[in-house]
Amino acid sequence: MKLTINGKEQEYAGAEDRPLxxxxxxxxxxxxxxxxxxxxxxxxxxxxxxxxxxxxCVTPAASLEGKKITTIEGLDTPAGxxxxxxxxxxxxxxxxxxxxxxxxxxxxxxxxxxxPSEQQITDGMNTNICRCATYHRIRGAVARASEIMG
Amino acid sequence: MTMADTATFSPSRRFVLxxxxxxTAGFAVGCTVGGSEATGPITLTSLGDYVRVxxxxxxxxxLRHIEFGQGVSTGLTTIVAEEIDAxxxxxxxxxxxxxxxxxxxxxxxxxxxxxxxxxIFSSWDQLRAAGASARAILVQVAAKKWKxxxxxxxxxxxxxxxxxxxxxxxxxxxxxxxxxxxxxxTPALKxxxxxxxxxxxxxxxxxxxxxxxxxxxxxxxxxxxxYHPEGALTALLARSPKFGGKVASFDDAAAKAxxxxxxxxxxxxxxxxLGTNFWAVKTGRDALKVTWDDSAAExxxxxAMIADYKKLLAKxxxxxxxxxxxxxxxxxxxxxxxxxxxxPYLVHAxxxxxxxxxxxxxxxxxxxxxxxxxxxxDQAAASAVLGLTPAQVTITTxxxxxxxxxxATPDADLVxxxxxxxxxxxxxxxxxxxxxxxxxIRSGKYRPMNVHRMTARINKGAIEAWGDRTAIQSIMEGTxxxxxxxxxxxxxEGSNDIAxxxxxxxVDVHLVKNQVSVLWWRSVGHTHTAYAKEHFFDVAARKAGxxxxxxxxxxxxxxxxxxxxxxxAVEKAGPVPAGKTRGVAVHHSFSSYVAEVADVTxxxxxxxxxxxxxxxxxxxxxxxxxxxxxxxxxxIGYGLSAILxxxxxxxxxxxxxxxxxxxxxxxxxxxxxxxxxxxxxxxxPTGVGEPGVPPxxxxxxxxxLAATGKTYSKLPLGTKA
Numbered sequence: 001m002k003l004t005i006n007g008k009e010q011e012y013a014g015a016e017d018r019p020l021x022x023x024x025x026x027x028x029x030x031x032x033x034x035x036x037x038x039x040x041x042x043x044x045x046x047x048x049x050x051x052x053x054x055x056x057c058v059t060p061a062a063s064l065e066g067k068k069i070t071t072i073e074g075l076d077t078p079a080g081x082x083x084x085x086x087x088x089x090x091x092x093x094x095x096x097x098x099x100x101x102x103x104x105x106x107x108x109x110x111x112x113x114x115x116p117s118e119q120q121i122t123d124g125m126n127t128n129i130c131r132c133a134t135y136h137r138i139r140g141a142v143a144r145a146s147e148i149m150g
Numbered sequence: 151m152t153m154a155d156t157a158t159f160s161p162s163r164r165f166v167l168x169x170x171x172x173x174t175a176g177f178a179v180g181c182t183v184g185g186s187e188a189t190g191p192i193t194l195t196s197l198g199d200y201v202r203v204x205x206x207x208x209x210x211x212x213l214r215h216i217e218f219g220q221g222v223s224t225g226l227t228t229i230v231a232e233e234i235d236a237x238x239x240x241x242x243x244x245x246x247x248x249x250x251x252x253x254x255x256x257x258x259x260x261x262x263x264x265x266x267x268x269x270i271f272s273s274w275d276q277l278r279a280a281g282a283s284a285r286a287i288l289v290q291v292a293a294k295k296w297k298x299x300x301x302x303x304x305x306x307x308x309x310x311x312x313x314x315x316x317x318x319x320x321x322x323x324x325x326x327x328x329x330x331x332x333x334x335x336t337p338a339l340k341x342x343x344x345x346x347x348x349x350x351x352x353x354x355x356x357x358x359x360x361x362x363x364x365x366x367x368x369x370x371x372x373x374x375x376x377y378h379p380e381g382a383l384t385a386l387l388a389r390s391p392k393f394g395g396k397v398a399s400f401d402d403a404a405a406k407a408x409x410x411x412x413x414x415x416x417x418x419x420x421x422x423x424l425g426t427n428f429w430a431v432k433t434g435r436d437a438l439k440v441t442w443d444d445s446a447a448e449x450x451x452x453x454a455m456i457a458d459y460k461k462l463l464a465k466x467x468x469x470x471x472x473x474x475x476x477x478x479x480x481x482x483x484x485x486x487x488x489x490x491x492x493x494p495y496l497v498h499a500x501x502x503x504x505x506x507x508x509x510x511x512x513x514x515x516x517x518x519x520x521x522x523x524x525x526x527x528d529q530a531a532a533s534a535v536l537g538l539t540p541a542q543v544t545i546t547t548x549x550x551x552x553x554x555x556x557x558a559t560p561d562a563d564l565v566x567x568x569x570x571x572x573x574x575x576x577x578x579x580x581x582x583x584x585x586x587x588x589x590x591i592r593s594g595k596y597r598p599m600n601v602h603r604m605t606a607r608i609n610k611g612a613i614e615a616w617g618d619r620t621a622i623q624s625i626m627e628g629t630x631x632x633x634x635x636x637x638x639x640x641x642x643e644g645s646n647d648i649a650x651x652x653x654x655x656x657v658d659v660h661l662v663k664n665q666v667s668v669l670w671w672r673s674v675g676h677t678h679t680a681y682a683k684e685h686f687f688d689v690a691a692r693k694a695g696x697x698x699x700x701x702x703x704x705x706x707x708x709x710x711x712x713x714x715x716x717x718x719a720v721e722k723a724g725p726v727p728a729g730k731t732r733g734v735a736v737h738h739s740f741s742s743y744v745a746e747v748a749d750v751t752x753x754x755x756x757x758x759x760x761x762x763x764x765x766x767x768x769x770x771x772x773x774x775x776x777x778x779x780x781x782x783x784x785x786i787g788y789g790l791s792a793i794l795x796x797x798x799x800x801x802x803x804x805x806x807x808x809x810x811x812x813x814x815x816x817x818x819x820x821x822x823x824x825x826x827x828x829x830x831x832x833x834x835p836t837g838v839g840e841p842g843v844p845p846x847x848x849x850x851x852x853x854x855l856a857a858t859g860k861t862y863s864k865l866p867l868g869t870k871a
Contacts (some may be wrong), residue, residue: 015409018429026427031376032369034551035428036501037587041810044501072369087367089354091776094784095219096366097373097501097551125818129810131501131552132219133787135821137780 006074012061021045021056032072032100043128046101047071053108072100079110086145094132102128106142195323197284199252207320209236212246214253215269218550220839221777222269224361232347233281237308245547248525264523265558267740267837282337291325352776374521374548375505382580384428386435389420392803394447394665404437415574422571448665448803459621462660463603470646471657479654480617484609492864493678494797496597502551504585508568510577516543521550523558531562535569554672560629592805597671598623602682606690613690615654618645623668624661644679650705676739676844684735684848711743711768719745719766733852735845741836743768746845750853756870760822770833778838779826785842791816793847795866
């Protein structure tokens, strides 16, 4: 089965129920996508599937044939690049473990809503847990990314 | 954790000299490694044990403390950059090897360890001396090379100059003799008025900011879980659902039938399933049938345990503080008020679940990749399990995805498990032991559950007596960090050093034993002592008919640093906005002083929201003001998370909660706006990782008290005021 990950075709031949997260991390050595909870509760494993934020920890790789999968390693859209630039500019990260997922969630939010209100930022990002509680800076970085996008 | 305070810790000059090796033995011998094809070989020259200069002009600081988000990779590096006079763009960091002699933490009795918010204050003198010594070495080398007097050589922005001679550090590194023949005198340290990095704010346009940001934003950062050597087997361990349970028997037929599962082995505290990938191993562990022997296990529920704790509180405990008449002062004229404050078990729940990888060659060696706060403890534990000498066990410290104290285990639980599993399969493959989130939430090492019985006697508008009696499991007992005869300060810190000028004070503690494992959790004893002290203070002040802020000012008159942060936070917070109530708390922990002002809205349906927190912190010299701010912001969020919604409860001895859906960390919609103000200071720098946590709970509770008149004595608070 062929999967398209960051624009590149990959052959998947693993178990039918094996989540995408482990295919990315173990087989493709793409470790930017993180394991946090395994039950779609924290968002550390967020990837984009056809642009939609998706929990790689509960999504079987085998269910994604024909879909476009984007991970932190391939975040090359204008929104994605603005998000990474803003995250760096504001020194958002502390431990950093959740931030790939945060940045993918922010990219999806800004792609759909390039000029989000404060409430839209909170609603869009509320799915993703940061145990270091960098939320204060994430809010600022989403707003800054929106500015960078122009 | 608390290991020492600046009051009891004084860095030894002898230690500094030995550590950087100046004056007697010369600097450490440099080493050479191959570089990439593009850059050619890079010569790496060590200027002492903390600083290394590469011929590529990088300056690398060896961190004896792990970077897990608190910013030490930038903070410690800043100190060296300052004294060596580097350009920021050339600074790098690397975790040091496990070696107590070179990298021990003086605040941990010389053992390596990250914790107790000690990294900066315990390194301040040492790394300044290391940076200044490295600078002096470069000056000497340049003087010799250029045949000029050393007094003519200057260093600025990473460039060494004398007259028309100029060289980068990298150009001089190769000229540093490797035979120890170059001696430098202990150099003078900079006057703070000359600081270029210390105290400088983040400046993205100038490329000045956290050193770990770029790697973490662009997914280059390598954490322990990202390390996966070829052929490694992933392992998950089935542990007893109840604390203190043992394996009676197990049936591994169904587990072994899962494709990809290679081994099932029993170790001291459970049964491990190994396999070629996580999903196979998880499926295998789900299919494993273990029968547990619960004869010695904890079987109570937390409600019953709390009731037992409260029975103890009827009697005096171990004395921790007595002023005036002590407990006797609680009887007398006026009115006595009392409340029992109940604090639940809490999990650290760092976002990166615990894990480590061990590559074991029987009789020869073991290499462990881990994100550990106590690498030499892990080294000792692994060597004991594997029958190796500590020197045969190499610890490679990786970045850790949070910790909050969880990765500082005196019993080296994680590494001991991994080593036992590696031994059980006789080292046939590297073992990557992982914990799922369920393992993390349900396997203990909790902030200990506890009850504070708070009592005050109010007479004629004054608090005349204060009583604070706690029943709690000890974190420190049985660890090497509590010398015999010393009271368990982790249980009473923040209670026994109450700063309010109250004539009669009694603080005492009952240390309870049970099977649940406990551990320091970001700000340790202060997680509960600050709440009990600061919230009950408002209850008592209101009973006395006093404004709680004004009464704090009066009773803190002899504590200028607490008073200063209180006043700064209150001033910056401005007037209380219409429709909101305000609570204030001030607390001293880990040698730093923090006040927080919380503005809260209580809605018509009884729910509440913390809208804004204004924080003032005095941490001495703020080396990286923006990291100080980020640690206060994060500390406020972490503390708020706990007081709003976190608790592990036990039913018949087993944890009820399993994952983030029933152990809910704070989310963005609960995060207040946060403003942090730093008190300018010339005092030596002190910790910021933990001190932001303690005041937020009582500040919020005090705001709710202002709205409802209620005492908030049972945590977590939940959603309703």
